[in-house]
Amino acid sequence: MKDEYQRSVINRLRSARGHLDAVLRMVEDDAYCPDVMKQLSAVQGQLERASRLVLRNHLETCVPAAMIAGRTEEIVDELMEAMRFDRVTTGPTPPAGGDPDRAMAAAPASGQPPTPV
Numbered sequence: 001m002k003d004e005y006q007r008s009v010i011n012r013l014r015s016a017r018g019h020l021d022a023v024l025r026m027v028e029d030d031a032y033c034p035d036v037m038k039q040l041s042a043v044q045g046q047l048e049r050a051s052r053l054v055l056r057n058h059l060e061t062c063v064p065a066a067m068i069a070g071r072t073e074e075i076v077d078e079l080m081e082a083m084r085f086d087r088v089t090t091g092p093t094p095p096a097g098g099d100p101d102r103a104m105a106a107a108p109a110s111g112q113p114p115t116p117v
Contacts, residue, residue: 016046
């Protein structure tokens with residue numbers, strides 16, 4: 001990993017860890033649920049930003065090297081598989097047992113998230 005990205009990812013992860021420890025204390029202290037949820041959302045944001053930096057590093061380093069080595073299809077497949085786990089990239093997860101196509105078809109034209117069906 002490039003030094004600049006590595007330092008930034010490490011700092012973001014350490015910050016998220018500290019923030020998560022604070023959220024854990026909130027739960028142990030029986031804090032108000034919406035306050036806990038807000039803080040959990042903030043931790044998720046920190047993790048998502050760290051994930052984007054890892055992706056950017058991958059696109060700048062590993063992907064070009066694989067393409068030069070003639071492994072384009074392999075690296076694209078690998079990247080698509082990795083991105084499958086990124087909620088920001090792939091969108092919301094359908095409800096358990098739900099049909100993802102039905103959930104997306106139920107999305108209002110207003111750009112709001114789909115309503116589970």
